[in-house]
Amino acid sequence: MNNRLKVLRAERDWSQAELAGRLDVSRQAVNAIETGKHDPSLPLAFRIARLFNMSIEEIFDDQ
Amino acid sequence: MTDNDPAQSGEARLKARYKAFIRHLALAALIGIAAGALSGVTLARVEDGALPKSVFIGLWSFMVALFVWFTRDYFRRIDEVDLIDNLWASTIGLYGYIAAFCSWFMFHRIGLTPPPGQLTILLTTVIIATIAYFVRKVRQR
Numbered sequence: 001m002n003n004r005l006k007v008l009r010a011e012r013d014w015s016q017a018e019l020a021g022r023l024d025v026s027r028q029a030v031n032a033i034e035t036g037k038h039d040p041s042l043p044l045a046f047r048i049a050r051l052f053n054m055s056i057e058e059i060f061d062d063q
Numbered sequence: 064m065t066d067n068d069p070a071q072s073g074e075a076r077l078k079a080r081y082k083a084f085i086r087h088l089a090l091a092a093l094i095g096i097a098a099g100a101l102s103g104v105t106l107a108r109v110e111d112g113a114l115p116k117s118v119f120i121g122l123w124s125f126m127v128a129l130f131v132w133f134t135r136d137y138f139r140r141i142d143e144v145d146l147i148d149n150l151w152a153s154t155i156g157l158y159g160y161i162a163a164f165c166s167w168f169m170f171h172r173i174g175l176t177p178p179p180g181q182l183t184i185l186l187t188t189v190i191i192a193t194i195a196y197f198v199r200k201v202r203q204r
Contacts, residue, residue: 018074020077021071021072021076024080024142026081026145028144028145028200029145037202041143
């Protein structure tokens with residue numbers, strides 16, 4: 001699944017560790033999601049969407 | 064997941080989360096070592112007849128309860144990626160156990176090997192699961 005997490009993080013000048021702390025996950029989890037090695041669960045996808053004040057579809061793309 | 068203080072920066076929260084996790088693991092390791100030593104001593108005394116079997120059963124019940132509590136707490140603290148890594152490692156370890164035991168058992172039946180050694184197979188299973196876990200961790204870095 002494609003996602004805009006890395007771009008959104010860069011726009012806010014956040015490190016992976018900063019984003020991980022805000023989401024209450026490990027830095028490795030953020031990296032795995034950004035690189036497409038892990039598709040987040042629905043609860044985590046909602047947390048990500050709320051953090052960036054966007055909808056899930058604006059961040060994740062299954063095409 | 065852990066308690067997440069929104070007043071802190073993300074990096075500070077991540078650091079606090081990591082420290083709490085390491086403390087949890089260290090405590091589990093210390094208690095595990097102490098419980099292992101205590102059970103070894105108790106088992107020897109029960110075998111000698113110096114202590115009744117009920118003492119060991121009580122200790123065993125306590126250790127199982129501790130193991131369940133720490134396992135539950137561990138899975139509550141880790142995130143979903145780590146949970147999946149643990150599940151994959153456990154599955155691979157279980158498959159390793161099944162393959163090792165069945166193979167050894169059949170080779171024993173035709174007289175090629177001594178009877179299956181449960182301790183050897185158990186240790187092999189733990190080693191396989193640990194390697195599988197760390198291979199997944201390295202791939203995600």
